[in-house]
Amino acid sequence: MSEQKKILVVDDDRDLCRMLERYLTVKGFAVDQAYDGETALRLVPKKEYDLIILDIMMPGIDGYDVCGRLKTQREYNHIPIIMLSAKSAEMDIVTGFKTGADEYVTKPFEIQKLMKAINDTMEKRRRAREDLGIKHEIKFEFESRYDYLDKVNELISQLFLRTDLAPDEIWNLKLAMHELGINAIEHGNKLDPKKQVKVSCALYSEKLEFVIEDEGEGFDPSSIPDPTAPEGIRRDRGRGIYLVSQLVDEIEYINGGCMAKMVRHLNKPRRAGAPRGPQ
Ligand SMILES: Nc1ncnc2c1ncn2[C@@H]1O[C@H](COP(=O)(O)OP(=O)(O)OP(=O)(O)O)[C@@H](O)[C@H]1O
Numbered sequence: 099m100s101e102q103k104k105i106l107v108v109d110d111d112r113d114l115c116r117m118l119e120r121y122l123t124v125k126g127f128a129v130d131q132a133y134d135g136e137t138a139l140r141l142v143p144k145k146e147y148d149l150i151i152l153d154i155m156m157p158g159i160d161g162y163d164v165c166g167r168l169k170t171q172r173e174y175n176h177i178p179i180i181m182l183s184a185k186s187a188e189m190d191i192v193t194g195f196k197t198g199a200d201e202y203v204t205k206p207f208e209i210q211k212l213m214k215a216i217n218d219t220m221e222k223r224r225r226a227r228e229d230l231g232i233k234h235e236i237k238f239e240f241e242s243r244y245d246y247l248d249k250v251n252e253l254i255s256q257l258f259l260r261t262d263l264a265p266d267e268i269w270n271l272k273l274a275m276h277e278l279g280i281n282a283i284e285h286g287n288k289l290d291p292k293k294q295v296k297v298s299c300a301l302y303s304e305k306l307e308f309v310i311e312d313e314g315e316g317f318d319p320s321s322i323p324d325p326t327a328p329e330g331i332r333r334d335r336g337r338g339i340y341l342v343s344q345l346v347d348e349i350e351y352i353n354g355g356c357m358a359k360m361v362r363h364l365n366k367p368r369r370a371g372a373p374r375g376p377q
């Protein structure tokens with residue numbers, strides 16, 4: 099069963115927004131609407147949109163600006179954007195593509211033409227991801243509060259469903275995510291609810307990759323005492339990092355320590371005596 103694709107429609111013409119919402123919902127998409135650029139930029143980090151339909155002339159931040167801002171951010175530049183605009187001069191269309199639009203449809207438009215643009219751009223994106231070897235990807239942000247960690251667990255479970263990892267192996271990865279999530283909240287963001295933790299998880303045919311990023315000052319992992327050394331065994335610092343290193347195949351702290359990237363290789367034989375979690 100394929101998942102419902104999420105589309106964000108951004109247009110200050112509310113009637114058009116509602117019309118598109120109804121039409122695309124019938125076509126099986128989950129649709130959100132934004133009537134201005136600010137709202138669109140606020141909504142994008144909250145959901146993993148598969149496509150954005152974007153008007154250009156809007157009060158406040160216009161469509162070119164919204165497109166430019168999203169296309170210059172690593173987390174969002176993969177989301178296809180179709181510009182839908184009454185600006186139909188060649189120069190306007192060129193500007194649209196220059197700011198990073200994937201498609202440009204001029205108003206007034208035929209709905210079939212827009213549908214074709216939607217299907218074509220999504221298909222292009224799917225093929226580009228396949229070329230990278232990515233089979234499934236989940237990205238989200240959460241505020242620095244402990245109760246969000248349960249939500250993270252729930253979200254990443256979608257990824258595990260697509261692997262043939264055993265329940266105890268999944269439990270190990272969830273535990274590693276939990277330790278890194280707590281470190282990002284406590285040590286990185288110092289429990290400041292205004293600071294976000296960004297998580298991205300990707301399933302490739304041969305590996306799972308998780309990246310967790312906080313907005314803190316980072317740290318030097320080489321300065322953390324080894325909790326297994328005789329003099330370190332009683333220290334309560336360093337156990338989380340050590341545990342993670344035992345639970346995944348690769349762990350790397352990048353961006354001065356604000357970002358942790360861990361990798362679990364798939365298709366490898368089970369380790370004898372691997373720690374077993376709940377079944
Ligand atoms: N995201 C981060 N940002 C800044 N400092 C960090 C971060 N992650 C870890 N650290 C530093 O590394 C130290 C070791 O982290 P580790 O998870 O191993 O132990 P801990 O969090 O202190 O204790 P616990 O055993 O409860 O996890 C932390 O005390 C902190 O100083």
Ligand SMILES: [Mg+2]
Binds near residue numbers: 280
């Ligand atoms: Mg810790």
